[in-house]
Amino acid sequence: MRVHQFDVVVVGAGGAGLMAALYASKKATTAVVSKLYPSRSHTGTAQGGIGAALGNLEEDHPEWHAFDTVKGSDYLGDQDAIEFMCSEAVRAVYELEHMGLPFSRTPDGRIDQRPFGGHTNNITGKPVRRSCYAADRTGHMILQTLYQQCIKNNVTFFNEFQVLDLILVNGVAQGIVAIELATGEIHVFHANAVILATGGHGRIWKITSNAYAMTGDGIAIALRRGIPAEDMEFFQFHPTGIYKLGILITEGVRGEGGVLINGQGERFMERYAPRVKDLASRDVVSRAMYLELREGRGVDGKDYLHLDVRPETVNKFAALDGRTRPDGSPYRVTTEELLAKLPDIIDFCRTYLGIDPIQQPIPVQPTAHYAMGGIPTNRFGEVVIDEKNRVLPGLYAAGETACVSVHGANRLGTNSLLDLIVFGKYAGLSAAEYACQTQFQTLPKDVADFALEQLDSLRRCKGEGERASTIAEEMREVMMEHVGVFRTAEGMEQALKKLRELKERYRNLKLDDCGKVFNTELLNAWELGNLLDLALVTTASALARKESRGAHAREDYPKRDDKNWLKHTLAWLKENGEVKLRYKPVVITKYPPKERSY
Amino acid sequence: MEVKVKILRFNPEADKRPHYQTFCVDAEPTDRVLDLLEKIKGYQDGSLAFRRSCAHGICGSDAMRINGMNRLACKTLVKDLGRGTIVVEPLLGLPLIKDLIVDMDPFFEHYESVMPYLVNDEPPPLKERLQSPEERARFDDTTKCILCAACTTACPSFWSNGRYVGPAAIVNAHRFIFDSRDRAAAERLRILSNQFGVYRCHTIFNCTLACPREIQITKAIGEVKKAIATGSLE
Ligand SMILES: Cc1cc2nc3c(=O)[nH]c(=O)nc-3n(C[C@H](O)[C@H](O)[C@H](O)COP(=O)(O)OP(=O)(O)OC[C@H]3O[C@@H](n4cnc5c(N)ncnc54)[C@H](O)[C@@H]3O)c2cc1C
Ligand code: SF4
Numbered sequence: 001m002r003v004h005q006f007d008v009v010v011v012g013a014g015g016a017g018l019m020a021a022l023y024a025s026k027k028a029t030t031a032v033v034s035k036l037y038p039s040r041s042h043t044g045t046a047q048g049g050i051g052a053a054l055g056n057l058e059e060d061h062p063e064w065h066a067f068d069t070v071k072g073s074d075y076l077g078d079q080d081a082i083e084f085m086c087s088e089a090v091r092a093v094y095e096l097e098h099m100g101l102p103f104s105r106t107p108d109g110r111i112d113q114r115p116f117g118g119h120t121n122n123i124t125g126k127p128v129r130r131s132c133y134a135a136d137r138t139g140h141m142i143l144q145t146l147y148q149q150c151i152k153n154n155v156t157f158f159n160e161f162q163v164l165d166l167i168l169v170n171g172v173a174q175g176i177v178a179i180e181l182a183t184g185e186i187h188v189f190h191a192n193a194v195i196l197a198t199g200g201h202g203r204i205w206k207i208t209s210n211a212y213a214m215t216g217d218g219i220a221i222a223l224r225r226g227i228p229a230e231d232m233e234f235f236q237f238h239p240t241g242i243y244k245l246g247i248l249i250t251e252g253v254r255g256e257g258g259v260l261i262n263g264q265g266e267r268f269m270e271r272y273a274p275r276v277k278d279l280a281s282r283d284v285v286s287r288a289m290y291l292e293l294r295e296g297r298g299v300d301g302k303d304y305l306h307l308d309v310r311p312e313t314v315n316k317f318a319a320l321d322g323r324t325r326p327d328g329s330p331y332r333v334t335t336e337e338l339l340a341k342l343p344d345i346i347d348f349c350r351t352y353l354g355i356d357p358i359q360q361p362i363p364v365q366p367t368a369h370y371a372m373g374g375i376p377t378n379r380f381g382e383v384v385i386d387e388k389n390r391v392l393p394g395l396y397a398a399g400e401t402a403c404v405s406v407h408g409a410n411r412l413g414t415n416s417l418l419d420l421i422v423f424g425k426y427a428g429l430s431a432a433e434y435a436c437q438t439q440f441q442t443l444p445k446d447v448a449d450f451a452l453e454q455l456d457s458l459r460r461c462k463g464e465g466e467r468a469s470t471i472a473e474e475m476r477e478v479m480m481e482h483v484g485v486f487r488t489a490e491g492m493e494q495a496l497k498k499l500r501e502l503k504e505r506y507r508n509l510k511l512d513d514c515g516k517v518f519n520t521e522l523l524n525a526w527e528l529g530n531l532l533d534l535a536l537v538t539t540a541s542a543l544a545r546k547e548s549r550g551a552h553a554r555e556d557y558p559k560r561d562d563k564n565w566l567k568h569t570l571a572w573l574k575e576n577g578e579v580k581l582r583y584k585p586v587v588i589t590k591y592p593p594k595e596r597s598y
Numbered sequence: 599m600e601v602k603v604k605i606l607r608f609n610p611e612a613d614k615r616p617h618y619q620t621f622c623v624d625a626e627p628t629d630r631v632l633d634l635l636e637k638i639k640g641y642q643d644g645s646l647a648f649r650r651s652c653a654h655g656i657c658g659s660d661a662m663r664i665n666g667m668n669r670l671a672c673k674t675l676v677k678d679l680g681r682g683t684i685v686v687e688p689l690l691g692l693p694l695i696k697d698l699i700v701d702m703d704p705f706f707e708h709y710e711s712v713m714p715y716l717v718n719d720e721p722p723p724l725k726e727r728l729q730s731p732e733e734r735a736r737f738d739d740t741t742k743c744i745l746c747a748a749c750t751t752a753c754p755s756f757w758s759n760g761r762y763v764g765p766a767a768i769v770n771a772h773r774f775i776f777d778s779r780d781r782a783a784a785e786r787l788r789i790l791s792n793q794f795g796v797y798r799c800h801t802i803f804n805c806t807l808a809c810p811r812e813i814q815i816t817k818a819i820g821e822v823k824k825a826i827a828t829g830s831l832e
């Protein structure tokens with residue numbers, strides 16, 4: 001076992017972790033510990049853009065952005081945090097540009113912007129160009145730029161180190177326990193502040209846009225240390241995943257004028273969201289798609305729909321909608337323009353589907369995409385552990401793993417990248433400031449024991465046991481079926497029962513690899529344990545919430561119920577697998593809850 | 599259909615040297631090679647070690663040799679590999695650790711050596727720095743790099759001397775040298791003109807063929823060579 005000491009340890013090297021590290025390292029000794037090389041983080045796959053009311057192409061205001069975000073959240077987002085994020089957004093985007101991010105440009109050399117779902121001109125209700133983008137590779141450029149800046153500023157990285165446990169001494173965070181993948185050696189990072197930035201957990205579901213590595217480690221580790229998870233029932237299904245594969249097709253495709261078409265050749269979103277149509281909020285579009293499929297209006301009788309971005313289709317509907325360019329001329333696209341704005345999307349379709357989206361429509365279905373819920377924090381990134389928002393000293397969280405909550409019941413596109421940059425920064429600043437004025441406590445001798453026990457209980461090689469992959473497959477199936485876009489009490493009860501059975505079976509795994517070096521089988525099995533815990537907490541939280549709001553749509557309770565349910569869920573996972581639920585109020589500043597239509 | 603996958607295995611805790619092992623896997627023609635590896639790991643031999651994350655060609659984790667060519671396992675479909683056995687081996691030129699996993703640290707050290715970050719100490723404007731679409735297009739191709747190492751580990755010059763910075767590092771230097779906002783081109787060109795820099799490139803084109811992002815690597819290296827020779831970025 002090796003022990004390191006830093007003022008601040010950041011867990012995770014995606015957009016949130018790197019931004020936190022950049023800011024923390026200005027003041028305090030900082031280490032980033034990541035199970036992937038930073039450039040492999042899932043932030044790199046983000047496509048469409050980062051939201052900020054720069055107003056480079058048309059009138060826009062941070063207040064409009066804030067209102068859209070509140071409305072998008074179905075009024076569950078905390079409005080103080082949302083206002084803060086949207087007003088910081090403009091500065092955050094300029095800061096990224098100054099760091100070197102190669103945004104796409106307008107003819108006059110400014111950052112280009114495109115429309116995105118749910119982002120509107122608050123006066124006309126029409127889509128507004130707010131998403132700042134770099135072709136369809138915005139996340140790649142953000143991740144690369146932040147990583148480059150970390151290299152420039154000599155940030156210390158421990159790459160391919162997987163964090164297994166959080167160290168709490170006398171109720172205060174004092175570091176983390178990690179395993180070095182290349183050697184199997186255990187490392188203890190003693191630190192006065194820990195920032196968890198481990199990303200999402202979309203691997204719970206069968207069809208997902210999420211990478212293999214998105215197993216919710218940070219939330220699971222926190223739950224095991226008695227920290228609650230907030231609003232876990234709210235998980236976003238993105239409307240346009242590639243059929244069967246789940247690979248994401250950015251909403252930017254619809255921003256550029258692409259439309260969804262059902263098996264009867266109808267642009268069905270006109271019926272569900274007459275004003276913004278295909279650019280309604282994601283929860284609205286995903287539900288519409290499910291309903292179309294359920295009514296038998298899939299393409300060729302199958303369970304997919306078409307996303308059509310062929311220039312002739314785009315131009316036809318743009319003319320019908322009367323869509324114009326910023327200079328007032330009619331909006332028309334050419335093949336060249338689409339090739340320049342959506343190069344990666346076109347490449348994905350060619351590679352994985354063998355089709356050319358310039359000539360053929362893309363088969364799509366909703367795909368599990370984004371965790372609105374996570375480790376509860378305030379807007380300084382401090383982790384808060386009860387209904388009264390009591391701070392756990394020394395512990396911070398940022399990015400998809402955290403729940404501030406700015407996304408409430410449904411996140412708007414482009415707001416996650418924004419969340420990473422804004423709250424990553426503030427988590428880094430607050431952590432460094434706190435760490436520098438805090439004394440290290442003595443670590444107990446058995447500090448690594450809990451992590452080691454978890455691995456040892458999995459490592460019981462040989463024996464009869466069962467393979468982790470069969471358990472994982474059954475979990476993903478049951479979650480897709482019963483805790484997906486639409487939910488009922490009956491289905492979720494079945495899912496709970498199944499998850500408890502899987503958790504039982506999980507105690508008796510068979511592993512082939514007994515080695516130390518890159519024992520990825522062992523660590524994948526540990527990650528499966530995390531997914532099972534999060535699936536359980538998600539389902540229990542969802543079953544208890546007897547209303548429909550944002551991404552949580554109950555067929556047995558189809559209406560939003562502000563009287564009883566305008567509140568955040570806090571879920572604790574007990575050692576015996578029981579989930580304890582409590583609730584805390586939503587912060588409302590300027591925007592009283594209203595009915596939500598697009 | 600059933601596919602045979604022949605994998606170069608090496609367990610540093612048990613084996614003296616690498617050896618091949620063949621697995622039979624049930625596959626669809628549209629399966630990715632990564633899917634096959636996952637099936638083998640999940641249902642036949644859990645000890646098989648490889649890196650992967652995004653599964654759609656964006657994170658750069660799973661570059662490996664597939665039928666002798668450097669490719670991403672997640673971007674290579676079974677149907678594009680012909681009928682025979684699929685041979686999967688680790689990248690060449692980086693130290694082998696286990697099965698398909700090689701030590702990436704030397705690769706990232708070369709990357710870091712070329713100042714792969716924007717340098718500009720002039721006080722930034724209140725808003726964005728302006729850059730015309732043409733200026734932005736000048737370095738677009740090299741912004742696409744995902745640091746997968748397919749190019750560098752396909753390069754005979756790199757195989758023969760691992761101190762050569764390699765094509766990936768040059769691509770990432772190019773990305774900043776030709777960015778109108780950057781001010782450190784001269785310094786990067788100086789670094790790349792040393793004995794382990796661009797002149798190790800003998801225009802063999804292996805890198806360009808290997809690149810899963812279809813970056814015109816040899817062209818980019820040529821532009822850097824020219825900038826060094828002429829002292830101008832035109
Ligand atoms: C395909 C796709 C497209 C998207 N497009 C957009 C978009 O256009 N706009 C937008 O706003 N949002 C978008 N999103 C959402 C957004 O990209 C993500 O929510 C965001 O990037 C998450 O960033 P993060 O820093 O929180 O986590 P990640 O980038 O996922 O990073 C997590 C980090 O944690 C590390 N880690 C995890 N577990 C451990 C552990 N146990 N020990 C050590 N390290 C660990 C990983 O190595 C990694 O470095 C998209 C998401 C997807 C999947
Ligand atoms: S240039 Fe291409 S092959 Fe080389 S590291 Fe970058 S993406 Fe990979």
Ligand code: FES
Nearest residue numbers: 651653657658672
């Ligand atoms: S797994 Fe990400 S590039 Fe292949």
